[in-house]
Amino acid sequence: MVLDRVLTRHWNEPQSWTLTNYLRHDGYQALAKALTMTPVEVIDTVKESGLRGRGGAGFPTGAKWSFIPQDDAKPHYLVVNADESEPGTCKDVPLMYATPHSLIEGAIIAAYAIRARHAFIYVRGEVVPVLRRLQTAVAEAYEAGYLGENIQASGFDLDLIVHAGAGAYICGEETALLDSLEGRRGQPRLRPPFPAEAGLYACPTVVNNVESVASVPPILLNGVGWFTSMGTEKSPGCTIYSLSGHVTKPGQYEAPLGITLRELLAYAGGVRAGHELKFWTPGGSSTPLLTAEHLDVPLDYEGMASVGSMLGTKALQIFDETTCVVRAVRRWTQFYAHESCGKCTPCREGTYWLSQIYADLENGWATYADLHNLLDIADTLNGKSFCALGDGAASPVISSIRHFRAEYEEHLSGGCPFDPRAAMLAAPEEVGA
Template sequence: MSEPTPGTGVAPLTPVLTRRWLSPRSWSLRTYEQLEGYSALRRALGAHPDQLIQLIKDSGLRGRGGAGFPTGMKWGFIPQGDGKPHYLVINADEGEPGTCKDIPLMMADPHSLIEGVIITAYAIRANFAAIYVRGEVLHCIRRLNAAVRDAREAGYLGKDILGSGFDLDVVVHAGAGAYICGEETALLDSLEGRRGQPRLKPPFPATAGLYASPTVVNNVETIASVPYIVNGGSDWFRTMGRDRSPGPKIYSISGHVERPGQYEAPMGTTLRQLLELAGGMKDGVPLKFWTPGGSSTPLFTSEHLDVPLDFEGASEAGSMLGTTAVQVFNETVSVPWAVMKWTEFYKHESCGKCTPCREGTYWLAQTLQRMVRGEGTESDIDTLLDVCDNILGRSFCALGDGAVSPITSGIKYFKHEFLELCEKNRTGKADRSADAALAGAH
């Protein structure tokens, strides 16, 4: 760690996950090997699989896909000696509005993911792994396929990897652009050739996942962190971030900032610090509201600038860390309008399997559209909250919960903006009534 950055009061992070991103041809096997690539694999293959699982548990690594579940614990759930094949599935179906960390990682440094996949598969005793990538990102799919091919030719994949006796096949699978397939069980159904819809749990993927066999499903950033932990150790990993949320994190910053992009920082970094890294608010227009982890997380306001952006900090402040897709909006943006656009997305992407989400997102979108057109009434605000209450915790998967988050938090912090839309409607009706009365008098 280096000296504190002036004005932030915290020491900046020496790049870990992004350390190769700016290297010439960073995606190539040659560059990766020159910068310690596949050295962690050699170390891992010399250890017992259970030792690797314990190492990840000790490191405190938590899932970087949004839920924050302890990674080592998830690996440990896989039953051993059950006579069934074990599978590893990488969730690279990055489709949340504002989320843009996994695709840049796979584009700039695909071999870090592949090395993490091999180590993880060895730890959970899996001989087949699938990387499920969002179908629209064809450039990323091509780069991953090329990296898998290069790794196989170099002896890092296939039969008897590096003479260890361990075999592994990796397949890059292109999805068809359905946001619901980011939900792990819908992803598994899609991989099996079925329509992507969430499964009822239990049984959980750890015991009945892909092809009804024990399966680990992890996010790209989670697995790309594994080689660094194997080389650096669990104590080193814990020197970054906070006690219950250790390690580095890639924060995606978009919206009204001077330099949007991906910024690697320790877990627990605040928006105030991230804004400084991103050059501050664009054109100096003040901050109005922001999302800490994509559009499915409750909104924050300028009062939350110093909330630590880790799993506990975001939760204690009333939101979620999610995918750390930090979307920043200045004072020119209407909250009801922004909430409406997000709701239209969730309505479109609802798989339709459960009634609360299928019907609820439709009526939420209809109501918000009417309000934004200036045709809403105060009772519409109560209707929105009532519909949200009937979706939250009652839908088949987390898509429904995510759809209501921006609405309930938007009304919580900016109810006056929703009321102003209703006032415009009321005033407009009064003016139209007066005009009609005047016309009738004539």
């Protein structure tokens, strides 16, 4: 499969982030086209394209927009979720850094479609260079008449605000993000009501991922047929895959949905020299991990579901045979225990006890009963927590035990077999040889 570059095609150009460069490549032409259409026609076009949310669950973007009431008196809001914090995920940050105007144009079109007067881009506060670049791009858009009042003499008004979050994984969850944006502690809300009915300031709100919004202008500019000619029937279009870990050339690779990891690794130079693939995540640490036997499974929503995993954020973390799977899952578990907001008991208590059992496993203090306890706690987390953080914490535990139970059992007798200290204790006569 050939790599197609749509969102990333201008990343390597000098000053790719400037308005001048963006206009040179048909920038804001899609907005001009959208403003000649009615909001309903824009929504119908996005629905017809089959664009699915690029942030995790893959919910159809056009359908999400259509949930917003078209005839109510309440203000409508668009919120772009740029709080990219899933371990291993790195696609939204480089997109905003290299071509911020692609996101801004998409946000203006989305706001027009849902009849929003105000839009927000919620960015992680730690990525200061991205914040500055976005703020500069927004100022350029205001000056050029793409934001503000009577945009391009269309009668449409929009103000776009770049908001810096304080740095919490839980704020990647859309309702926790809305609470944070309102000035409260970021914690998930009970649903229903859903954001489309009562979101930001209790008004109808659409929350979309960065890549989802940035994908809209090319669809309007090039047409639905062009977009659906890439990818698969149920997962059309291109997307950005992040490859990290034990791979020769890590980075972002834009490709049609449905490409396989084997094909992506060929472009990335394969697993690092002298080593072989052991396990990998298709969509960050919160998705069930897979093994070398899944190299040829299509990287789309249906393909990943067929093998018991999820496409998620398309953060492909590659691990070779030198990696201890127990230690890797322990690190992820520690992350989730630290990032749990504590609102619900299954997540607050479950992630804590998972991290304690993993410490015993790595130190050789665990028993067979602890393997049962891991699965029992993971089951309590999975689908029973207030938000998807519990599911994300449970996924690597359940999937790693399913694929590598023998390696877990090795930890019961002498700690981590991949730890050099364990090797020295097992063969003390070789120390100093």
